[in-house]
Each structure stands twice: as C-alpha cells, then as structure tokens.
Amino acid sequence: MDDLSAKAAASAVYKVSPELQHEVEQFLYLEAALQDEHRFREWLGLLSEDVRYTLSTNTLAQVRDRRRGIAPPTTYIFNENKYTLERRVARLETGMAWVEEPQSRTRRFITNVRITGQAGDEVRLSCNYAVHRAAKARDHHTFYGTRRDTLRRNGDSWIVVSRELELDEFVLVTANISIFL
Amino acid sequence: MDDKLNVRQLVDAHKGTVKPAIYIDQDIYDLELERVFGRSWLFLAHESQLPKAGDFFTTYMGEDPVIVTRQKDGSIAAFLNQCRHRGMKLCHADSGNTRAFTCPYHGWGFGLEGGLSVVPLEQEAYRNGLDKSKWGLVRVPRLTTYKGLIFGNWDETAPSLEDYLGDMAWYMDGFLDRREGGTEVVGGVHKWVIDCNWKFAAEQFCSDQYHAPYTHGSAIQVLAPTPENKSDGKPLGDGQTQRPAWANGLGGVQFSEKGHGSAFFFTEKPDANVWVGGEVSEYFRETYPEAERRLGSVRALRLAGHNTMFPTLSWLNGTQTLRVWHPKGPNQIEVWVFCIADKAAPDSVKEALKASHARAFGPAGFLEQDDSENWVEVQKVLRGYKAKQTGFCVQMGLGFEERRKDGIPGVTNYTFAETAARGFYQRWVDMMTSETWAEIEARTKEYQKELVHG
Numbered sequence: 001m002d003d004l005s006a007k008a009a010a011s012a013v014y015k016v017s018p019e020l021q022h023e024v025e026q027f028l029y030l031e032a033a034l035q036d037e038h039r040f041r042e043w044l045g046l047l048s049e050d051v052r053y054t055l056s057t058n059t060l061a062q063v064r065d066r067r068r069g070i071a072p073p074t075t076y077i078f079n080e081n082k083y084t085l086e087r088r089v090a091r092l093e094t095g096m097a098w099v100e101e102p103q104s105r106t107r108r109f110i111t112n113v114r115i116t117g118q119a120g121d122e123v124r125l126s127c128n129y130a131v132h133r134a135a136k137a138r139d140h141h142t143f144y145g146t147r148r149d150t151l152r153r154n155g156d157s158w159i160v161v162s163r164e165l166e167l168d169e170f171v172l173v174t175a176n177i178s179i180f181l
Numbered sequence: 182m183d184d185k186l187n188v189r190q191l192v193d194a195h196k197g198t199v200k201p202a203i204y205i206d207q208d209i210y211d212l213e214l215e216r217v218f219g220r221s222w223l224f225l226a227h228e229s230q231l232p233k234a235g236d237f238f239t240t241y242m243g244e245d246p247v248i249v250t251r252q253k254d255g256s257i258a259a260f261l262n263q264c265r266h267r268g269m270k271l272c273h274a275d276s277g278n279t280r281a282f283t284c285p286y287h288g289w290g291f292g293l294e295g296g297l298s299v300v301p302l303e304q305e306a307y308r309n310g311l312d313k314s315k316w317g318l319v320r321v322p323r324l325t326t327y328k329g330l331i332f333g334n335w336d337e338t339a340p341s342l343e344d345y346l347g348d349m350a351w352y353m354d355g356f357l358d359r360r361e362g363g364t365e366v367v368g369g370v371h372k373w374v375i376d377c378n379w380k381f382a383a384e385q386f387c388s389d390q391y392h393a394p395y396t397h398g399s400a401i402q403v404l405a406p407t408p409e410n411k412s413d414g415k416p417l418g419d420g421q422t423q424r425p426a427w428a429n430g431l432g433g434v435q436f437s438e439k440g441h442g443s444a445f446f447f448t449e450k451p452d453a454n455v456w457v458g459g460e461v462s463e464y465f466r467e468t469y470p471e472a473e474r475r476l477g478s479v480r481a482l483r484l485a486g487h488n489t490m491f492p493t494l495s496w497l498n499g500t501q502t503l504r505v506w507h508p509k510g511p512n513q514i515e516v517w518v519f520c521i522a523d524k525a526a527p528d529s530v531k532e533a534l535k536a537s538h539a540r541a542f543g544p545a546g547f548l549e550q551d552d553s554e555n556w557v558e559v560q561k562v563l564r565g566y567k568a569k570q571t572g573f574c575v576q577m578g579l580g581f582e583e584r585r586k587d588g589i590p591g592v593t594n595y596t597f598a599e600t601a602a603r604g605f606y607q608r609w610v611d612m613m614t615s616e617t618w619a620e621i622e623a624r625t626k627e628y629q630k631e632l633v634h635g
Binding site for chain 2: 062076078088099170172
C-alpha cells in the first residue's frame with residue numbers, strides 16, 4: 001500500500017473496489033482507442049504536464065553475472081516528456097514523416113490490468129500490452145510488452161503521470177518504432 | 182581477374198551506374214562473406230566496453246559470431262563464438278565478465294585465452310585420447326585497436342589497419358580524438374533488424390548527404406529552434422544550434438578513398454547539427470579550443486556529417502552515433518548502434534548525450550525512422566523482374582573530383598556528390614574480383630588515379 005515505486009509484482013493481490021478497477025480500465029481503453037483512431041492531440045490531453053514516458057533496451061546476461069546483480073548496460077528507446085511527445089505528434093502532422101506515410105493502422109490490446117498501489121489522488125497500475133501495426137501495403141508488426149503506469153485523478157477522469165514501458169524483444173525485429181506503445 | 186559472378190558488369194564506377202543484382206543475389210552475397218567480410222578490417226567493440234580482465238562482448242564479423250575478451254595481461258583477443266566439439270554457439274550473453282566459456286551442449290569449457298580446458302567425463306568418454314591442445318577456439322588472427330576502437334580481420338595477408346584506412350584515419354581522428362583521454366561508449370547498444378541489403382545503409386553513410394534535407398524534413402521542421410515550435414525558441418534547450426549544417430552556405434567536402442567515404446559542410450562555429458540537444462551542442466563549443474589544438478580548425482569545427490569506413494562501420498560527428506550494419510543474408514541487416522562520448526566529458530553531458538542520441542538516431546528516433554523505411558522499400562521493389570534489371574543512377578558530381586590543396590586529404594568533391602558511393606562500389610568490385618590484396622590495392626589505386634589524374 002502506498003508504494004508507487006515497486007517494480008516487481010507484489011506477492012499478494014492488492015485489493016481495490018470493482019468501481020475503481022472498472023474506472024481505470026475504461027480510461028486505459030479510451031486512451032488506446034484515441035491512438036488507434038489517430039486522435040493524437042486528444043490523447044496528449046490525457047497526459048499530465050509533467051508526464052514521463054520511457055522505454056529502454058533489454059539485454060542478455062549470463063547466469064554468473066545475473067546472480068551478482070550485474071547486467072549489460074541498457075539505453076533509451078523512448079525517454080520522453082510532454083513536449084517531446086507533442087513534437088512526435090507534430091512530426092506525424094507534417095505529412096513528411098515517411099515511415100507513417102501513408103498512415104498506418106494500429107490496434108492496441110490492454111490486458112492483465114492490476115492496480116498495485118494508491119497514494120493521494122494517484123494510482124499505480126501494471127498491465128500488459130499488445131500492439132498490432134499494419135503499414136504500407138502488407139507490413140505487419142506486433143509489439144508485446146508490459147508497462148507500469150501512474151495515473152492521477154483529474155475531475156471525473158484520469159491523466160497519465162508516468163508510463164514505464166518494457167518491450168519483450170532483445171534485438172528489435174521491426175525496422176523502427178514510429179508509433180506510441 | 183577472377184570475376185566468376187561477373188560483378189564488373191554490374192557496377193560501372195566511371196559512368197556512375199549500378200545494377201540492383203548486387204543487392205539481392207544470393208551467390209553475390211555468399212561471395213561477399215568470403216571476399217569482403219572475410220578479409221576486411223571489421224569493428225568489433227570499443228575498448229571502454231572491456232575495462233577489466235575477463236570482460237567479454239559478443240558480436241559478429243560478417244555472419245560469424247565472435248567473442249571479444251579482455252585477457253589477464255590486459256591485451257584483447259577475439260574468437261569465433263563456436264564450440265569446437267559440435268559447432269554449438271558458445272556464449273549467448275551480450276556481454277559480461279567470466280573466467281571461462283562453457284558450451285551449453287556437452288559442457289566443453291574454454292579459457293579466456295581460447296584454450297580447451299575442460300572436457301566432461303574426459304577419462305571415460307575419450308578412452309582413445311583427445312589432444313585438447315588441438316581443439317581450442319578459432320582465434321581472429323588479426324586484431325588491433327585504433328583510438329579506442331577494436332578491429333579484427335580474418336585475413337592474415339591483409340594490409341595493416343593504418344594502410345587499410347589510408348586518409349580515412351584523418352576523418353576518423355576528428356571523431357575520436359577531440360579531447361585528451363579519447364572516447365567511450367555511453368549506455369547500451371541499440372540493436373534492430375532492417376529488411377534491406379547492407380550496402381544501402383553503408384553507402385548512404387558513406388556518400389549520401391543529399392537525402393538529409395528531404396528524408397529528414399519532418400524532424401527538422403518540428404525540432405528547428407523557432408518560436409512556432411517552442412515559445413522560447415529552444416525546442417532542445419539552451420545551446421541548440423540554429424539551423425541544419427547544410428543551411429550555412431559555406432560549402433563543404435565529400436571524401437572518398439579505398440571504399441571509405443565522408444562528407445561535411447563548413448561552419449563558422451563548432452556547431453553540432455540542429456537535432457542535437459542544446460547541452461551537448463554547448464559542450465562542443467566549450468571544448469572547441471582543446472579540439473582545435475589537437476586537430477586543427479577544419480576538423481575541430483566539424484560536428485556534423487556522415488562517414489563509412491568500408492565496409493560496414495558508420496558514424497555521425499556531433500550526433501555521436503557509431504553503428505555497424507551486420508549482414509544477415511542479401512535482404513536483411515542487423516543494426517548495432519553505439520553512443521560515443523569524449524571520456525573527459527562531465528557525467529551530466531554524457532547523460533544528455535545519451536538522451537539526445539536516442540531521440541535522434543535510436544530505433545524510435547526522430548530521424549532514424551525515415552532512413553530505414555527508404556531502404557526497406559527499395560529492397561521490396563527489387564523483387565521485380567524488370568526492377569532487377571533497371572540500373573541506378575550514381576552520377577552526382579561525376580567528373581568534378583579533385584585533390585585539395587588546403588590539407589583536406591583524399592579524393593574529394595563538393596558535399597552533395599556521389600563520389601564516395603562510386604568509390605565504395607569500385608572498392609567492392611575490386612575486392613569481389615581479386616584473389617590477392619596486391620591486386621585489390623593496385624586496382625583501387627588505378628581507379629583513383631584516373632579520377633584525379635595522379
């Protein structure tokens with residue numbers, strides 16, 4: 001309870017009311033739908049001014065190093081704030097972001113939504129995601145991963161305060177990531 | 182001449198044409214693994230990635246997996262990442278620290294120096310005897326470092342790295358030798374797959390300044406320091422450069438030699454390109470006097486532009502991205518990208534650089550996204566019967582090659598040119614059709630002589 005920083009899953013279920021669970025899930029689905037419908041400016045409106053949005057690389061470590069808590073270094077794939085996320089949207093709007101011209105189609109699936117903590121007007125949750133992207137005539141890409149979000153109550157809805165993404169690939173098998181995960 | 186696949190008919194560097202078979206043909210690719218990747222100096226790792234004895238980093242030379250290790254005596258060695266017993270891949274970690282490498286298949290163990298040291302059940306299983314001294318790891322026979330970069334070569338007869346680089350070393354020094362203490366890798370390695378031939382990526386970083394204003398138009402448009410993009414006029418913070426390097430109107434240079442290539446624009450100030458974070462750009466301005474003392478003004482001022490060391494090592498000055506295009510068949514590459522910082526830079530600048538680098542040229546980077554898309558789409562078109570036979574135009578600046586008198590070395594041209602691409606493909610042909618290094622060097626020399634009459 002009240003721990004918004006834990007990365008590992010808690011060993012016991014954190015109990016919340018069905019109403020809160022429902023409310024949070026519906027917010028996540030709305031957010032996913034806005035992105036799938038390319039309504040990125042509206043989506044940006046669901047992010048707090050101080051939002052942090054991150055994704056780092058994964059590495060393969062040998063058991064000897066893992067047991068000593070040592071892992072190969074990682075680096076950012078996304079390391080965004082509200083402004084850089086907005087600039088990514090602005091880039092798509094230029095009509096010259098060639099990777100997204102003509103525009104791709106995406107479908108986002110959010111599952112395993114678990115509220116993992118509450119503090120003041122913020123909730124912490126974890127969920128798994130799958131994103132399918134169809135682009136050009138016949139390119140199909142899928143992105144699978146998990147993420148930890150912190151949401152803040154905003155009137156009768158929510159805003160995203162932080163999103164820590166993980167993507168379950170070591171060598172990315174897509175040529176680039178041109179969408180939000 | 183030993184041109185069993187007739188590649189000389191596919192590339193005409195004098196007229197500036199190439200036939201697309203060089204990007205898709207499996208037989209040509211197989212010969213590339215032997216004649217290009219089997220005898221070129223290939224980048225393996227940066228010394229900063231292996232600070233301690235027992236540190237290792239796994240990578241590829243062509244399609245061959247290799248392990249690079251720091252030895253107990255401080256030297257560096259590299260081995261084919263393959264167990265000598267039954268061919269299993271030996272080490273599956275990206276990097277780490279170890280005393281030995283043990284094969285997951287039957288448990289053969291190899292020391293850091295590559296020798297076979299452990300054979301499970303040796304007495305019972307090898308009643309016939311096994312001479313362990315004969316079954317050590319296959320060592321990369323030529324290994325050397327150049328200003329922090331570790332290179333390997335499978336070919337014992339290859340020229341020294343310095344001879345192989347030629348004047349490319351002058352351009353490389355401008356990237357690696359700006360400050361006392363040299364460079365280091367910041368953060369981890371970006372790795373991703375692009376479905377294109379390795380030559381599209383390598384050639385673009387070798388020779389293609391021309392694509393930047395158009396391919397990367399969207400990124401420049403939204404990150405340019407204007408009040409429309411951010412009310413304070415600083416999208417990437419204090420210190421962001423005001424405009425792209427190509428918008429200065431001061432001219433520039435493209436370089437070509439021995440298949441390597443590089444190009445940049447002259448600037449009045451030591452300005453990194455417009456997409457580089459303000460804190461990083463400011464760092465380069467502050468450290469300019471030291472860089473000028475070490476390199477002279479031309480290279481110290483140069484904080485933009487592209488480079489390829491033949492065949493597959495590329496980098497961008499100022500943006501600080503260094504990448505290898507590992508070939509994975511004729512139709513695919515695996516890109517490995519390293520962020521390079523001056524070792525003497527403050528930690529805050531290194532952190533800012535890591536963020537700036539990923540934002541611009543990571544797999545989700547504002548600029549990187551559009552490059553890969555181009556190569557993938559070209560590769561798709563080349564499946565076509567007619568497309569396969571339709572030659573590409575590589576004629577930009579043909580006939581305007583020169584040797585400069587101001588100390589900038591090599592065969593040169595204006596920045597917007599395809600001189601380096603023609604040199605890249607000529608070198609490729611020379612390697613593909615020559616049995617010995619003497620022939621390769623003689624042919625390349627002859628081509629360059631024709632270009633600049635001496």
